Amino acid sequence: xxxxxxxxKLDVSPCGDAAVRITVDGAHAEEVWGTVHHLAxxxxxxxxxxxxSAVPTYDAILVxxxxxxxxxxxxxxxxxxxxxxDVLEPLPSRVxxxxxxxxxxxxxxxxWVAGVAGLPVHRVVELVCGTEYLIRCLGxxxxxxxxxxxxxxxxxxxxxxxxxxxxxxxVSLAGRQAVLGPVAAPSGWxxxxxxxxxxxxxxxxxxxxxxxxxxxxxxxxxxxAYARLRGEPMRHRADG
Amino acid sequence: MADRPRLIVDAARACVVTDLGRTAGPAxxxxxxxxLDQFAARTANALAGNPPTDPLLEATGFGLTFRxxxxxxxxxxxxxxVPSIDGRPHPAWSPLSVRAGQTVxxxxxxxxxxxxxxxxxxxxxxxxxxxxxPDTMIGFGTEAVAGIELPLLRSHPPLVNPVFGTTxxxxxxxxxxxxxxxxxxxxxxxxxxxxTALEMLFTSRYSVTPRINHVGLRVAGPVPxxxxxxxxxxRGVPVGAIEAPAGDELLVxxxxxxxxxxxxVLAVLTSAxxxxxxxxxxxxxxxxxxxxxxxxxxxxxxxxxLLDRIAARAQSAFAAHVRTPVTKGR
Numbered sequence: 425x426x427x428x429x430x431x432x433k434l435d436v437s438p439c440g441d442a443a444v445r446i447t448v449d450g451a452h453a454e455e456v457w458g459t460v461h462h463l464a465x466x467x468x469x470x471x472x473x474x475x476x477s478a479v480p481t482y483d484a485i486l487v488x489x490x491x492x493x494x495x496x497x498x499x500x501x502x503x504x505x506x507x508x509x510d511v512l513e514p515l516p517s518r519v520x521x522x523x524x525x526x527x528x529x530x531x532x533x534x535x536w537v538a539g540v541a542g543l544p545v546h547r548v549v550e551l552v553c554g555t556e557y558l559i560r561c562l563g564x565x566x567x568x569x570x571x572x573x574x575x576x577x578x579x580x581x582x583x584x585x586x587x588x589x590x591x592x593x594x595v596s597l598a599g600r601q602a603v604l605g606p607v608a609a610p611s612g613w614x615x616x617x618x619x620x621x622x623x624x625x626x627x628x629x630x631x632x633x634x635x636x637x638x639x640x641x642x643x644x645x646x647x648x649a650y651a652r653l654r655g656e657p658m659r660h661r662a663d664g
Numbered sequence: 665m666a667d668r669p670r671l672i673v674d675a676a677r678a679c680v681v682t683d684l685g686r687t688a689g690p691a692x693x694x695x696x697x698x699x700l701d702q703f704a705a706r707t708a709n710a711l712a713g714n715p716p717t718d719p720l721l722e723a724t725g726f727g728l729t730f731r732x733x734x735x736x737x738x739x740x741x742x743x744x745x746v747p748s749i750d751g752r753p754h755p756a757w758s759p760l761s762v763r764a765g766q767t768v769x770x771x772x773x774x775x776x777x778x779x780x781x782x783x784x785x786x787x788x789x790x791x792x793x794x795x796x797x798p799d800t801m802i803g804f805g806t807e808a809v810a811g812i813e814l815p816l817l818r819s820h821p822p823l824v825n826p827v828f829g830t831t832x833x834x835x836x837x838x839x840x841x842x843x844x845x846x847x848x849x850x851x852x853x854x855x856x857x858x859x860t861a862l863e864m865l866f867t868s869r870y871s872v873t874p875r876i877n878h879v880g881l882r883v884a885g886p887v888p889x890x891x892x893x894x895x896x897x898x899r900g901v902p903v904g905a906i907e908a909p910a911g912d913e914l915l916v917x918x919x920x921x922x923x924x925x926x927x928x929v930l931a932v933l934t935s936a937x938x939x940x941x942x943x944x945x946x947x948x949x950x951x952x953x954x955x956x957x958x959x960x961x962x963x964x965x966x967x968x969x970l971l972d973r974i975a976a977r978a979q980s981a982f983a984a985h986v987r988t989p990v991t992k993g994r
Contacts, residue, residue: 442903478690478691482898486899488687564925566922567692629794
């Protein structure tokens, strides 16, 4: 058969007259995520005229289009006609080192999170730093790097009242997700630490040095290292 | 270049250089941003003989005074008070010739919140991912503040006899004296989660709060609640999304919204209603009206056809009036 592999099907939810949410339904979260990003990449490469942008997340793509140039039916016709590859080509994956000052003023929720997880604080830091985190998607606000959360065993409840301002470089947890936020913004997530690196630049079209599929490698640093690294640009490991 | 045409801003507040938005942004994690009243912005550029995506000024809530260093052609749209050139009133929603050194004042009328000023040739200001649209979240954009000189790409000879100063154009644009207070919406992707509580959205009246910016506006009134709430997975959220956070206010997301969110979307403004939302003022009473996708698309296409006609008429009018042909520098 043509189209998306048998394990997955596409649910279509209109989002006004100029956008549609396409949800990939499948048994395996990894395959769903891979399919979402595979389809979004093709859409963002301009394979469907009239599509302005595709925002892939975990299990869904928000497709924005110009209603003067295309329709939801046309977009879906294209998606369903694309041959599903037998094996999804993996997204290019680079590693970014992210030094983090955990706890204290830069990680006000670290102890609370440890309490919820029933773990000592140092164990939470070890869990966060003990593995690479695949960037699942870029999220709001401003190209935040969204990853799976550390293996705490329990989901992390959000703040009842969001903070009005979380600083740039904050590393935060909610549910079973983690996020690195490049800019100051309001947030209801639990902030466990902060990187001193400058994550976002507006003098280049890349804006942030990562894409979905890249991996974050967190490491714990102390206040001296934090002060020394303050404002250094974030880079891929290959950039030296 | 010393004699490069510039627009000298003498007075401005809450005024930016923008365009139709950063369409390459959402795929890179950035909000699309851009003119909140897209129809007004497109019309301003069409009337100034510009491509739709050219940079233009968006003045929010406050007026703007400027002087060009060269002869230019401008068009003022949106919710402007009567524009004036050296103190003399001129029509909005029409091309206007401004001579070098003349002072132009554009106010914002109480019929809306935002006025747009396009200048033939557009502004030469920095771009990110192809767009000049400000993004306050990442600290990008060009603000038109008093004293700034905005570089223009071209000057434009006068279109009309400056002695008589008559405006010879009439584009037959519909100028509604007031911004409509009924906003058309389509059921959102998560409408089902709200069950019958969704009906409340269409039967209630809402009041626009002062909390308005490019990210969104908050409207006070009955908030439909969903019976179930669980852990939510982040998903892309469309411009125009109406979200129901806890509390007694709905959140209507506009073009500066973060591209993902974990709140369910109960309804989405149509493209035309998004333009209306961009003109709402604090304290206005509004209501939401459910429409169909077919009707929303038909309205969208009709408005775009009107814009195409305006652009074509402007081009032919300029061709007939200009002593030297309008040439594109690009």
